[in-house]
Amino acid sequence: MAAVTAHRAKRAGAVAAAGAVFLLTGSAQSETVPSYNTYGSPGLIDMPSAEMAPDATIGLSYGRIGDGNRAALSFQITPWLSGTFRYTGIENFDHPASVDGVYYDRSFDVRVQLLRETRLRPAVAIGLQDFVGTGLYGGEYVVATKTLAPGLKVTGGLGWGRLGSYNGFATLGDRSEVVLGEGGVPTYDRWFRGDVAAFGGISWSPNDKLTFELEYSSDDYALESERGGFNHESPYSFGAQYRFDNNAQLGLYYAYGDTLGVQLTFPTNPKTTGVPGGLEVAGVPVKRRAPGSASDLGWTTDLEATERSLEQRMTGNLEREQLELVNVELRPRSATVWLRNPTYGASAQAIGRTARVMTRTLPASVEEFVIVPVENGIPMSAVTMKRSDLEALENDAAVEMLARTSITDAYRRGTPEDLVPFPRFSWEVAPYFDYSGFDPDMPLRIDLGVRAAASYEIRRNLVLSGEIRKRVIGNLDEISRESESLLPRVRTDYRLYAKEGDPFIRNLTLDHYGRPAPDLYSRLSVGYLERMYAGVSGEVLWKPADSRLALGAELNYVRRRAYDGLFGLEENVTVDPVSGIERDIPDVNGHVSGYYAFGNGFHGQVDVGRYLAGDYGATFTLTREFANGWSVGAFATFTDVTEEEFGEGSFDKGILLAIPLSVGTGRPSRTVSRQTIRSLQRDGGARLEVSSRLYDQVRTWHEPDVSNTWGRFWR
Amino acid sequence: MGTILAMNLRTTFSRIGLLALASALIGCSNDPYFEFPVQSVVPGSLRQDEPSGEITPQAIVEILSATDLPVAFFGVPDRGSQALMIRIEQNRPYETFANPERQSVTMRHGMITGTRGLSGDLMSSEEEALLALVRGRRAGQVTYVQRYLTPESVTKVVTYRCGVEPDATVDIAIGLVQDSATEMVAACESPDGPPFVDYYKVSGSGEILASRQWLGKNLGYVAMQMLQR
Missing domain, CATH: 2.40.160.40 (monomeric porin ompg)
Structure with a gap:
């Protein structure tokens, strides 16, 4: 099976030391x-x-x-x-x-x-x-x-x-x-x-x-x-x-x-490092219906009572699989389960475990199973399969079941109502590390600290979330190298943020997610979007469930944040410490993006638009992705900034490396440590960082990602 | 007295400090699915579950008196681990056995066709032809397929060519299973995996009552004995 996939870093900030896996695992x-x-x-x-x-x-x-x-x-x-x-x-x-x-x-x-x-x-x-x-x-x-x-x-x-x-x-x-x-x-x-x-x-x-x-x-x-x-x-x-x-x-x-x-x-080697198949416990086996029982519709006389008792049993059963039931809708011959997956990096594994629980809990006449994975309250796709196929193919090659499964758009398949009431609050405290490399004064600087993150789901698709960080030890605040920039200092003032921001609010945003039309997904974020910028960020994504291609557009209105990383905002004007020249950061930036899964694990992305410093251009990214969540890639950004204006390095480029947490633990996880290694961060070709971008959330539940992880359907 | 109290207070405070530091390092959350990121530093392969040790005759007596369902013993000599499993589900000829640790083994007439939760699991197999010879206690050449997940989570298919032969007839008396059985030997080779030799003890009705079966490089040979049919 080919290997294109991305496992969304559910808590991108939580990922800390996964990079160290590298050194220890070998293979x-x-x-x-x-x-x-x-x-x-x-x-x-x-x-x-x-x-x-x-x-x-x-x-x-x-x-x-x-x-x-x-x-x-x-x-x-x-x-x-x-x-x-x-x-x-x-x-x-x-x-x-x-x-x-x-x-x-x-x-x-x-x-x-x-x-x-x-x-x-x-x-x-x-x-x-x-x-x-x-x-x-x-x-x-x-x-x-x-x-x-x-x-x-x-x-x-x-x-x-x-x-x-x-x-x-x-x-x-x-x-x-x-x-x-x-x-x-x-x-x-x-x-x-x-x-x-x-x-x-x-x-x-x-x-x-x-x-x-x-x-x-x-x-x-x-x-x-x-x-x-x-x-x-x-x-x-x-x-x-x-x-x-x-x-x-x-x-x-x-x-x-x-x-x-x-x-x-x-x-x-991403292909050979880690525990084959993982250490997690077995899922429940399929329960085959007794012969003839499928025609028994007696239970439908009291559909509501059946549904209520079903909700309870299914919630419990899915909890044992470390999955969350959002809701279930029962019809005489068909059932739909809305599912939240906090656990499995392989989307097919979450679907497979849910399908098996459904065989054990649903009345025998229900033949069609529809599983609708939900991210941030939004239905991502509808995975439809036949119960008799599950019964017949439990002990066959996983591809047999894949051939009989359809993945379609879940537009208008919004949940009737969440079984767990809103608002919902979750928090976590964990260590983090941050680094800065390639400064001739100190080739590698590292901060280790504590991060506290919280998320408050006000209603189904409206989430207030944020994270604050406090350094415990480290030397990122000691960056002293000042270099002149011929552009607004949209990134080169990083040292001031590192120096003055302790503790600092990494992000604090109110995010709204939506499904405006078939194959379309939307996001609107307001607040402190990243360490250096606050503002409003809106995004739409077009991604048919069976398509290798996705298109997106993002528009941002930004305000520069104060160096101390707290609530203060500054004017969008920077002063170069060397030349003393004042330059304006434009309020508006944004991109149109194309994403394409080539197959064999290769994935391409092109982002065309206006960058933070007001320069126009495009970023090209090519990544090799592995079904278990590893990926290695490279990107380069070319904008209308001349090489002289850009300064050392001539244009922005770097290497992307993502390591899934499950490589180290052997347990399923959606957490992926993502690192960008830039030889040099200048102000040209710099893009706003928004942590809740749609593409990775959506593609996880679409083709070809679901097929690529399908080996884990029966795991 | 005052000094002692002060010292106590100081130690208490430093203990609280240590606790705070420790909890910060360990990480905590109200989220039941929270993962502690630093776990990833220690590779999973180094932290595989402790061998569950030897199964005592006492444990076998206990399990057999507690259930009327089929019970099987499994041993993984390479890992020094053993387990007793009760049949929890049947899907046509496939029977799934499991233990409270939520590990499971699926068998067809006593031939292991899949495992779950053992790490390095056998995901599925094409055992039809091999099983027919073994159950029929006949000699012959057959194709046999095992499927595994690689660390990349891609399915690896290993196709074997197996020569099957009957051997001696033996008496079996383990647990509550007493029968006479024919020993069957299957010697298998593949260009994609190491060769192996499986043994099956097959009853007159064609049920495998005990076996030593190769389940791939990660599990090695797995021993099975039916204790209750």
Whole structure:
């Protein structure tokens, strides 16, 4: 089954430490994870190889050669395509941008495997290293790797740029030295140009744990030798690598005849990490009706009394499945259950457990089951199935039941009345963490604290909710770096919010949800929408229940919030601390969005519109999603702000990573930890953050998401 | 006296402080479905439920005197866990057995066709052909399919080719089940999973009274003995 899905983070703020799962779980992977190099990609010691990690592998690496520290996050995007994001800090580096002698840089790599290894043929890959931005590590390569005998591999390749800097034997045109834009744009004017040099090496693994490596490098480390303390004595490096039981690997090397190298990588994989099928208890089995009982309509003479006793039994039965009955409507041959799912990340599992409870509680003549999942009081879809199919297919492959289930729009299937009376109040207190990365003064700052959230449902689709946060320990308030912005300071004033807001109200909004027409969903939010902005936000979403495509529109009217994060509002005017120039933040921003599930787990989103600073443009997002709630993606925003106006980085871009809580616990959960890793947050292409956007709420109960989680229908 | 009281007060206050800190760290809510996020830091695989230990003869006597429903014993040697389950539901030939911990095993004439709540569950199987040979105590070659969920929650289908043969005849006297049975051996292979050998003890009426059945890499072999039919 394909794997497109999104599990809504019900309490996006609650998700705190799920990211740490990463480091601890590791995983038993069936395919072998190759050795990583000090750049955090599959390779030898400092050089790349043509190997690919198993599909969907996420590698978290630390590497060091000489004074250069490299932290990398790599992702095997498809079996033949991988990408790496790296953050580098070179110590003792003489550069105007160095802070206390440390030069920081971010880089992106991609690698494409052109040929897979066969018995006779080596694997062949082509790659771009540090291909965006200033290109400190910029280099391109074509490389081949062949396994000669079990455990013995040879790698040989040709490098350009940095990888063609030692002992080059040919030159292909001129390699540009100019930095395009303000950095942060692809360095296409350099690729595969300039000197070409050869590199290669051998790796030998006598057993599963140990690997010995010998490498001939085509990198002469000219920049590090010139500006830092590097001493290139020899092109040869060698070392050994140890693989731990959880697949983590540690390599130690003697490099370039004069220095030491180290590599530590934690691979994990959304496809193989976690408890298969989960640890949760069994659902109730289907109760097959006695033969002939289906024609007994005697109970319909007192429909109301039957319905009342049914409500009670069903509420109790669903509670044992950790589901909530909103209401049930009984007809002689059909029944509709409105359902709230606070528990299951896989929508099909919530539907399956409810259907089984229905077989045990409904009168025998009821043949048609309709389950209407409800989010924020709004019916999301109508899942219709036949009771006799449930009885017949309980012990068959789950797809058999899927083929006999229909998912349609639930417009006008609003609940008759909630069984649990309004208003409803819920609250929670939990820890949180927040971070800020890539500040040269302190590459990673973290706050740990306590968050208190509450939600007050006034009536079915009208919710007042908010969250307040108090830091316990942390250093986010110590950000001191001020940089000039040529735009209204819509995001670059973050440090003032971090400094003065403790405690702060993260959000406090009154949200109204609606179904204005078939296939249409609406939201209106008023209040403190996010940490930096208050205002009004309205959204409509068009999403047919069986469609891979959704379209949405959002319009916002914003007021800048006071730095202390409490109730105060400021004028929409910012003053640049460097230039002293006052600029206006426009009151109105908004986007038109298109969402499309391509299949095979790939999901695309395009948002076109006006951003916070008044710039117009579009954000492109491509995500690979997994049925269990993991997702890895990347986005880039292009607006009418010029590269000079935008400043460092040239345009807004970043990486998205979502890890479901259930990976760590093995228990079902709708909570997903979502992180956005931005190499730099500037004021161009900045979008308002609204936590209650519709798409994820709606798609959970639509195709193709329901089908993608259908394996859990009988779980 | 005053000092002692003061000290007590101070300790009380520091205790309250600690409690407050602890509760803040643990997290709390009026929501019955609230999840404590930091749980996610400890991987589930490290916190699998304690092995439920050995089933005592006493426990078997108790359960058999408490119910007239079919009762079966299950053991998962790889996990060192055992359980007694009572039949709670029947759907045509499929019988579902469960324990109070809400784990369940579904069997067809004593052949396990699915489990729930054991972690790494067998979700379903295509056992028709294999079951026919085993119940008929006949030799032959059949196809047998097991379905599992991967950690990604995608269904993994493993198709086996099994050779089935009858072995010795044995007498069975476990719990309240006394019968003579034929031992059946099924040796299965698949390109998608490890090979295994299942044993079934089949009564003259074609019911499996005891077995050792492979339920996939996560559960390994599971032993079943009917204690009451």
